[in-house]
Amino acid sequence: MANNIKAQQDILEKLNIYELNPMQVAAIEAIEENDKTILLSPTGTGKTLAFLLPLLERLDPECEEVQALIIVPSRELAIQIETVVRNMGSGYKANAIYGGRSIAKDKTELKHTPAILIGTPGRLADHFEQARFTTKFIKTLVIDEFDISIEVG
Structure with missing residues (x-):
C-alpha cells in the first residue's frame, strides 16, 4: 500500500517545477484522453515526467501489487526513472530491476511489492518466468526509448 499520496502540484513543487513545458502539457492531455499514446520528443525535454504524472493518477493506493x-x-535508464519517481515523493513504491546486479537483490525488493516496476526486458522475463509478481493488476505499460530497444534487439 502507498503512503501519504501526493497531489500533482505537491510533486511539482517538490521538484522545483512551477510550470510544465508545452510538450509535457500536450503529452499529459493525450495520455489522459487515450488508452494508447506514443510520445515522441527529443532527449532532455521532460518525457519521463510527462508519462509519470498521469501514470501516478491511475494508481490505486489500496492495491498492494504491481x-x-x-x-x-x-540499466542506466531504469535507475534514472526509479530516481525520478523517488524524487517526486509521490508516496508510491518504485523499484528498478535490471541485469548486471544480483537477482537476489531483486527478489528481496519484490517481496515488498512496488506499485511501479521499472526493468530491462531480460530481467523482467526472468521474473515473469519465475512468477515473482503478478501481472493481474498492471493497468499501465510504458515502453521507454522503444527505438533504442529495437536497435539493440
Whole structure:
C-alpha cells in the first residue's frame, strides 16, 4: 500500500517545477484522453515526467501489487526513472530491476511489492518466468526509448 499520496502540484513543487513545458502539457492531455499514446520528443525535454504524472493518477493506493510496468532498454535508464519517481515523493513504491546486479537483490525488493516496476526486458522475463509478481493488476505499460530497444534487439 502507498503512503501519504501526493497531489500533482505537491510533486511539482517538490521538484522545483512551477510550470510544465508545452510538450509535457500536450503529452499529459493525450495520455489522459487515450488508452494508447506514443510520445515522441527529443532527449532532455521532460518525457519521463510527462508519462509519470498521469501514470501516478491511475494508481490505486489500496492495491498492494504491481500496477505499472515501465520497460527500458538499459540499466542506466531504469535507475534514472526509479530516481525520478523517488524524487517526486509521490508516496508510491518504485523499484528498478535490471541485469548486471544480483537477482537476489531483486527478489528481496519484490517481496515488498512496488506499485511501479521499472526493468530491462531480460530481467523482467526472468521474473515473469519465475512468477515473482503478478501481472493481474498492471493497468499501465510504458515502453521507454522503444527505438533504442529495437536497435539493440
